[in-house]
Amino acid sequence: MDVYGTMTGRSHQHEALLERAGEWHARLRADDTARTDHVAFAAWLDADARHRLAYADVCAAAYALESAGAPAPLEVRAVERGGRAWLGALAGAAFAAVLGLGLWFGAAPWQDLASDFHTASAEQRNVELPDGSRVLLDGDSAIDVAYDESRRTIELKRGAAFFDVVADSARPFVVRTGDASATAVGTRYAVERTASAMHVTVEEGVVEVRSDAAAGSVRLRAGQGIVVASHDSRLPAASADDAALAWTRQRLVFSATPLEIALARLDRHVAGRIVLVGGARADARVTAAIPAGDAIGGLAAIAREHGLTLRRVPALGYLVY
Amino acid sequence: MTAPVRAAAAPPLALLYRDCHGELVAYLERIAGERASAEDIAQEAGIRLVEAGERETLANPRAFLFHVATNLARDLLRRRMTRDAAMPELASMERFEPGADAVASAREEIGQVASALAPLPERARQVLVMARVEGMSHAEIGTKLGIAPKTVENHLGRALARLTALLGREPPGSH
Numbered sequence: 156m157d158v159y160g161t162m163t164g165r166s167h168q169h170e171a172l173l174e175r176a177g178e179w180h181a182r183l184r185a186d187d188t189a190r191t192d193h194v195a196f197a198a199w200l201d202a203d204a205r206h207r208l209a210y211a212d213v214c215a216a217a218y219a220l221e222s223a224g225a226p227a228p229l230e231v232r233a234v235e236r237g238g239r240a241w242l243g244a245l246a247g248a249a250f251a252a253v254l255g256l257g258l259w260f261g262a263a264p265w266q267d268l269a270s271d272f273h274t275a276s277a278e279q280r281n282v283e284l285p286d287g288s289r290v291l292l293d294g295d296s297a298i299d300v301a302y303d304e305s306r307r308t309i310e311l312k313r314g315a316a317f318f319d320v321v322a323d324s325a326r327p328f329v330v331r332t333g334d335a336s337a338t339a340v341g342t343r344y345a346v347e348r349t350a351s352a353m354h355v356t357v358e359e360g361v362v363e364v365r366s367d368a369a370a371g372s373v374r375l376r377a378g379q380g381i382v383v384a385s386h387d388s389r390l391p392a393a394s395a396d397d398a399a400l401a402w403t404r405q406r407l408v409f410s411a412t413p414l415e416i417a418l419a420r421l422d423r424h425v426a427g428r429i430v431l432v433g434g435a436r437a438d439a440r441v442t443a444a445i446p447a448g449d450a451i452g453g454l455a456a457i458a459r460e461h462g463l464t465l466r467r468v469p470a471l472g473y474l475v476y
Numbered sequence: 477m478t479a480p481v482r483a484a485a486a487p488p489l490a491l492l493y494r495d496c497h498g499e500l501v502a503y504l505e506r507i508a509g510e511r512a513s514a515e516d517i518a519q520e521a522g523i524r525l526v527e528a529g530e531r532e533t534l535a536n537p538r539a540f541l542f543h544v545a546t547n548l549a550r551d552l553l554r555r556r557m558t559r560d561a562a563m564p565e566l567a568s569m570e571r572f573e574p575g576a577d578a579v580a581s582a583r584e585e586i587g588q589v590a591s592a593l594a595p596l597p598e599r600a601r602q603v604l605v606m607a608r609v610e611g612m613s614h615a616e617i618g619t620k621l622g623i624a625p626k627t628v629e630n631h632l633g634r635a636l637a638r639l640t641a642l643l644g645r646e647p648p649g650s651h
């Protein structure tokens with residue numbers, strides 16, 4: 156190791172990449188950065204995916220330093236240069252490790268890069284699967300399809316989908332949302348994935364619902380629905396929920412629906428994202444019927460009714476608080 | 477109609493996001509190598525900035541925004557590398573949660589900065605703090621420390637690389 160403690164041996168290649176990335180970081184922020192530096196930097200980034208990652212790693216470290224070194228709010232800053240005193244100040248200025256996020260809806264759009272089928276906000280799409288079964292994808296939704304000899308598996312990665320399944324008793328049709336599944340032999344049913352639950356509604360036939368966290372299963376028949384929370388150790392009983400299928404007819408119908416769920420459904424029909432800031436009124440109940448084409452009008456009406464402020468933020472979406 | 481008092485902090489951060497948006501997207505485009513992901517990541521980071529600002533007073537909201545965005549981009553780059561290396565059919569097996577990871581990893585890194593700086597040489601710590609925390613130019617740092625700007629740049633490059641290595645990321649391929 157040299158004075159910087161640079162490692163040699165096994166991690167040497169990674170260290171060398173970080174050194175190069177560090178050099179670029181410093182070069183691009185020098186007082187005499189030249190056009191040729193930018194060109195050479197772009198070429199270096201393009202040369203190898205590991206270069207991009209190393210540079211991003213260095214940038215993250217630099218931003219971490221900026222945050223850690225910033226004076227803590229309402230605290231007198233006492234940084235003495237050259238001594239160790241500022242180390243203590245840095246530690247004091249570090250964020251309190253308070254975690255816990257509020258609610259935002261929809262998911263990372265770059266899920267699309269790895270999804271078999273996906274839709275944009277306010278777009279619905281019909282997909283025919285290899286066995287002739289059909290899927291109607293709601294707005295801002297994504298699925299992966301994996302068929303083999305014994306199973307037809309659909310992973311609903313986000314949003315909602317309605318399935319019209321071709322019967323095949325040798326290959327059950329299974330829709331998974333991470334930790335829960337809804338299995339059919341031949342039927343028409345909808346599955347929705349929200350932040351912490353799977354919603355299943357059956358229009359025709361029989362669907363068997365299971366969760367990794369709970370023992371047993373629940374059988375749903377036509378007209379029945381269920382909401383399975385991710386970590387519930389017991390499956391709830393089936394209930395009736397006609398409104399849950401309204402989106403397949405271009406309508407959003409809420410009947411004493413929790414605000415959080417209603418906003419998640421509206422989000423799929425709005426360009427940009429809907430953020431319920433700080434989880435404000437997340438447990439309020441919404442009753443409304445909204446044409447899918449006027450989701451923003453519906454959002455405004457719901458906010459008004461619940462005494463919430465709706466603010467549009469360019470390039471982001473809508474804040475509700 | 478009155479908004480809850482605790483929501484009062486939201487709009488300024490949303491404005492900060494709006495003001496930084498162009499710069500943030502350009503920065504992310506450089507890292508991600510393409511525009512579409514850069515815009516998606518910027519939006520996601522903006523939402524997390526507003527959310528985080530609801531819960532606490534951020535010491536440096538701008539650095540936090542860029543940091544969270546950088547970590548979202550790092551996730552994307554890692555996934556891309558995994559996907560490119562694997563068989564094509566494994567691409568659909570990829571599982572990633574659009575959860576709190578980018579925010580959690582940013583907080584974790586911020587928390588580790590002080591101890592990661594400790595083993596660095598004195599000069600390295602000085603130039604790091606002067607450049608990144610106090611926002612001094614290389615010439616200003618050089619004047620203060622009595623060294624050439626190019627020497628400042630060299631120290632900075634190596635110090636940043638070392639700080640990065642110490643912030644607890646496993647090098648790819650080490651496991």
